[in-house]
Amino acid sequence: MGTIEDMAKRRSKTKGPRKPAGWLPQRVTPQRLRDGWVGPSKTTIRLVRPAEADAVVDLLRLAGEEPEPTVATSIRAEQIATVLGRALDQTPRVLVEDLKTAVRNGGGSLLELSVGLGLLLVSVDDDGAVIGALLAHPPVGFLTQLEERGVPTGRTLAAYLAVAKVKALAVTPSARGKGIGAALLRRCGQVYWQCGYHLLFGQFDPAKDGGLADFYSKQGFTVAPKDGGIDMEVIFGLPVTLHTEGKEQAFYRWRHNT
Template sequence: MPPITADRLLRGWPGPAGTCIRLAAPGDAAEVRDLLALAELSLDQELEKTIEAGTVATTILTGLRAGTSQMLRPLAEAAAVGRPQDAMIGLVTVLVAESPSGQLHGALQAVPPGNVLSEAAAAGVPLPLALVASTKVAKIRGLAVAPTARGLGIGDVLLRRAVRLYHQLDWLLLYGQFPAESGLDSYYGRRGFTVLPPGTGIDLAPLNLPVDIHHEPGEQLFVRWRSTAIR
């Protein structure tokens, strides 16, 4: 398939049941919030404002337009004034599946691993290296499909688009978590992810980071390294 471009990400692709898979845009925030609530997740107020302002995933779009090296510029500028966390919002991606009637039937949110950044800094990793890690690791924070649109493959396409986007931009690791014993291990396993046993974290030594990604209580992690990228 041809590379993803910024314009195509904004305009979208045809999806299942006549949907359009695209980046979230102004007017989407309320429906994204309601969809994520189905997965028992909240929509951060800052991200909600970003969606409504039409500035979601600004750093991701920069990478698509100007190359991955340019994604480090906003991170370096924020770090220079001692506020590296301010640049994290530009690395958040929200993809939606819009129906022909204009309703959102699905949403996916992917975020930079803020805990990895803070733990790496606490472990003595130089800030520039820790910031680079935020452009190498992303978390699939939430994936939700409206009850009336389930079984159509919308979640699968949202997931595939997200993975392909991040891998194209040279992210090395995508991961997420789900409630243990929920049955979702087979769902993610069929989609090319490795589901880790309960209690197992992700060792980031391959990224030269002396930290691990830990799951929350009652959760399991699923992971995919770029060497097995989804097509």
């Protein structure tokens, strides 16, 4: 397990290639994550609640993302962001201990950990209806592929605590254009930055919505060119690049370096 600890120490000293500014440096507490923040147009941005599982799954489908059945189950069981919550309450160091425990236990423990490292934020209106949702978590599939291609296991495991993917971002048609998607992204970044993550990224299909590149650029993300990718050598200490599949483009943002 020394490899994981060494990687965690190295990540804490990593200087990413960009220094984004203005991403809400105020400290987040687990209670604040549950209660939420005031959002645009009299909305509230907060962690999803069990009773909202069906509404969130339906909304995520608007983003062209068919959620895994485990998403609704994890929402109802209040398993999402449990590990992140401990890091917010204590220190990002607890994530290393949770990772070590998951590796020791084997079986499905690593997948369970990824759920606890996931984040599902919602935007609710003043009637309590879910009108926006963002799902993010470690890029398990990508990390598994890297290990199959020969990247050392310790490095891929450590990346569970360094890289998060925005899997889906959706806002109901009637609520679009009010800054709700931007607010969800900002709060997502705020939580992961405080938990010690270095990179937040996602993918989109420009053929489905030609305005998404401009949208993500305005939120401080770099949009990779078509057929481009994300250089992750700063994370893995090896020449690793994430390439998108098909017609999708990547957008990414590095944590502010202090």
